[in-house]
Amino acid sequence: MGAANRAPYAIGDGGLPDTTTVYLRCPCCAVLAVPLGLVYAPGDVGGISPDHVVEMTCGVCGADSVTTAAAIVAREAARVCARCRLSLAVPAAADEVVCPGCELHQRGPATLADPQRAAAVDRVRTANLAAVRARLRALRQIPEEESADELPCYMDDPLVDRRSHRLALHHDPDASASTGRRLQFGVCSCGEWVTPSWDTGAIFAAYDQHMSEVQTSVHEQARGGGLVPPDA
Structure with a gap:
């Protein structure tokens, strides 16, 4: 229980981290959010091992990066889910947050407070989606x-x-x-x-x-x- 209390993310059944509460800043686009993909080594007492690298896929720009458990950002702020009204613990600097209850991806404190930041994040996401769709269209040919x-x-x-x-x-x-x-x-x-x-x-x-x-x-x-x- 002590390890769970010290972790900057929630730990669920079996000592596994709740990945909807793992926040990392993408080294490529600098967006702080829950990664789209996360590969990690389990710790000796549960959670994510601090002794191994963590692989992440950014859900905004789509980039794959390698980081460490030490880079996981603490959830020191609170907000309410826009859909189910669940109280969420999130990083104060998060650009996008995920509700562990209904799994809605929504604005984080940083983008809610700064419309220009929100627009910048949207531009990165739109460019990534356009590139993926272009690739799929090319594959059809x-x-x-x-x-x-x-x-x-x-x-x-x-x-x-x-x-x-x-x-x-x-x-x-x-x-x-x-x-x-x-x-x-x-x-x-x-x-x-x-x-x-x-x-x-x-x-x-x-x-x-x-x-x-x-x-x-x-x-x-x-x-x-x-x-x-x-x-x-």
Whole structure:
């Protein structure tokens, strides 16, 4: 219990950290938020080991970075979730926060207090989403016989975090052995599995739908506070 009290994040069942309470500043875009992806070594008494590196994927700019547990920012401020009204402990300098209860991504204290900062964060996010969509559009034009090594794979684990709103595509070694080519299977953040096939249109459609849901979720509270125009 002592280790949990000292940690700058919440620790849940089994001594594992609640990743919705782990706040890191991205070295690439300088946004302080809960990472989209987090890879860490468990500590001896639970939580995140301070003796190993922590790998993070920024949910705003999409960059992958390596940091340490010492960089996790303490949650010394409080705010109320815009959706479920749960009281949240968050860093005072957070640009974006996540509600552990309803999982809504929403403005943090820093962007609520500074509209220019909020606009800057939105520009970075929009540029990242545009780049990802451009990549997916380009992949649609690649002939199937040339696309085996070109499809994106964002995660090594086929279990996709529903909060991530990312698409994971994976090679199927069993199918490869029997057919002589590398088939793919995928899963969207909505939880729908895509069977091994080169017909990835359904995956792309689901990806676009959920990326739109992410943008709506992130801006929901900002629109209510007048930081983003209603038609944005």
